[in-house]
Amino acid sequence: MILSILEFFQNLPSKYCQKCGEEIEEQHECYGNVCHKCIGLKDMD
Template structure:
């Protein structure tokens, strides 16, 4: 069965930080695998 591509992307699980395991708030151009806290970002 072929799945609608939009449904595929909507159903992907949230990306998790490799250090602490918390969900990462992603942006479309971001390929990082750590959350802002673990990267030491204090103010965006």
């Protein structure tokens, strides 16, 4: 059975920072693999 695109993205696993291991809060389908703290950016909240 083919999943809808929405189901596909909702079912992607959480991403974790490759430097510190914390879960990355941004979208799971993005290309980044290092959290904002580790690359020196302020939180975007």
